[in-house]
Amino acid sequence: MTIHHDIRPTLNLIRLANGEGLDLPAYESKGAAGMDLRAAVDEAAPLTLLPGKRALVPTGFIFEIPEGFEGQVRPRSGLAFKNGITCLNTPGTVDSDYRGEVKVLLINLGEEPFIIERGMRIAQMVIAPVTQARVAEIPEASETARGAGGFGSTGV
Numbered sequence: 001m002t003i004h005h006d007i008r009p010t011l012n013l014i015r016l017a018n019g020e021g022l023d024l025p026a027y028e029s030k031g032a033a034g035m036d037l038r039a040a041v042d043e044a045a046p047l048t049l050l051p052g053k054r055a056l057v058p059t060g061f062i063f064e065i066p067e068g069f070e071g072q073v074r075p076r077s078g079l080a081f082k083n084g085i086t087c088l089n090t091p092g093t094v095d096s097d098y099r100g101e102v103k104v105l106l107i108n109l110g111e112e113p114f115i116i117e118r119g120m121r122i123a124q125m126v127i128a129p130v131t132q133a134r135v136a137e138i139p140e141a142s143e144t145a146r147g148a149g150g151f152g153s154t155g156v
């Protein structure tokens with residue numbers, strides 16, 4: 001007999017009133033790293049994002065990110081390539097203790113107005129493990145071969 005254990009962490013979602021009727025965020029292919037997030041804008045009032053403008057777009061859900069993980073809100077490459085739409089704060093960070101609605105900070109870097117309709121897949125969320133470090137102040141840095149070289153010090 002084979003016992004299969006599902007070791008994936010559980011992501012609890014709480015649907016808000018503005019998320020009524022929306023598809024759950026979902027992985028759109030078997031190996032997708034991110035689950036697509038949908039715009040919970042009013043059906044009757046799509047959001048027009050003018051060139052150069054930004055907007056905080058609701059998703060209609062509270063995400064209970066499991067402890068030891070974060071939610072990274074990332075752009076969709078298709079929207080970025082075709083329309084110049086990206087996340088201004090990419091990757092957005094959703095903390096595991098956040099209990100507000102997840103929102104997506106979109107910006108239109110394209111030349112045309114972009115219309116965001118209800119249910120449109122506007123971004124994706126990657127659940128990733130995080131480590132909180134212990135913070136310790138010490139008097140001086142240890143020696144290494146690199147030393148203080150950075151920002152292109154090894155050449156192009």
Ligand SMILES: O=c1ccn([C@H]2C[C@H](O)[C@@H](COP(=O)(O)OP(=O)(O)OP(=O)(O)O)O2)c(=O)[nH]1
Nearest residue numbers: 073089092093094095096098101102103104105
């Ligand atoms: O794209 C994002 C980024 C953040 N958040 C929410 C969840 C996150 O836990 C919270 C705070 O985000 P962050 O720490 O990046 O922002 P801050 O400016 O440091 O705000 P705060 O002082 O609330 O931590 O805002 C989103 O819904 N979407």
Ligand SMILES: [Mg+2]
Nearest residue numbers: 093094095098
């Ligand atoms: Mg913060």
